[in-house]
Amino acid sequence: MPTHIPGAKPERPRERLLAHGAHVLTSPELLAIILRTGIKGCDAVSLGRGLIERFNGLRGLLSADAQTLLSIPGLGMAKTCELLAINELNRRALEEDLKAGQALDQPQRVKHYCTATLGHLRVEHCMALYLDSQFRLIIAEEISRGTLTQASVYPREIIKAGLRHHAAALILAHNHPSGIAEPSEADLALTRHLKNALALVDIRLLDHLIVTPGGSVSLAERGQI
Incomplete structure (x- = not known):
């Protein structure tokens, strides 16, 4: 277990991912890497946590349509497109599996x-x-x-x-x-x-x-x- 050094800055999600692997990050932290920035009074991790709660889980968030995502404060065009792209990449990966196997x-x-x-x-x-x-x-x-x-x-x-x-x-x-x-x-x-x-x-x-x-x-x- 890494120990915290007094005065040292805690690792940010990207640093933790590269140092320890994606599996150690929470879902809000993984979302923060995609979103990159938060909004006024809310950092990227808190924004990710709030989105997961709002959509009752990752599945609901990543299957939301563009209109719904754009209506949420803090999710502009760039962040909305990133979330939509994740879902489409997931769909295409599943499609590849179905074409390769029974x-x-x-x-x-x-x-x-x-x-x-x-x-x-x-x-x-x-x-x-x-x-x-x-x-x-x-x-x-x-x-x-x-x-x-x-x-x-x-x-x-x-x-x-x-x-x-x-x-x-x-x-x-x-x-x-x-x-x-x-x-x-x-x-x-x-x-x-x-x-x-x-x-x-x-x-x-x-x-x-x-x-x-x-x-x-x-x-x-x-x-x-």
Whole structure:
């Protein structure tokens, strides 16, 4: 354990990170490194701590949208862009994992990816993750916006895209901006309809994820696929 030398200045977060590793820093200290500066009467560490408390944790903070972040005193364009960039880099890192490995063997990574992509959105978005025969991610594409119904999600277009991408399987995901992860009757009806339509062209519907800012629910895990 390092000892404090009387009269010596305490190590700042950047100095501690370089000297001891990122794992020894608290979350507010790590945020302070990203934010760089605080605001009047509040240093960067205190600002980071306040943001984590305001958003009920790091997940909430890093999935917040630009409009929400810009409305917070002390978060100007630069700090907002830095936080948004962290979330996007995290999403892309998860996407790389899904392209390199089998999605079925990584259910939590699939959930984390979908939460990072959809969890913060204020309007319902639906996307399809097209997978190859080894269940690796080929591409993720948005297929609709707005309330999810059979009228807004067209199985014919999903099938055309699946054939175009030479997909062997598919995972559907959409967000519930309300924060309630329970599937609606429309969600379940669409799942059944899409599963039957995809089966006609030998594409498996592996799962349908309901995504909220706090995480996601798998219909496959609940036996509803």
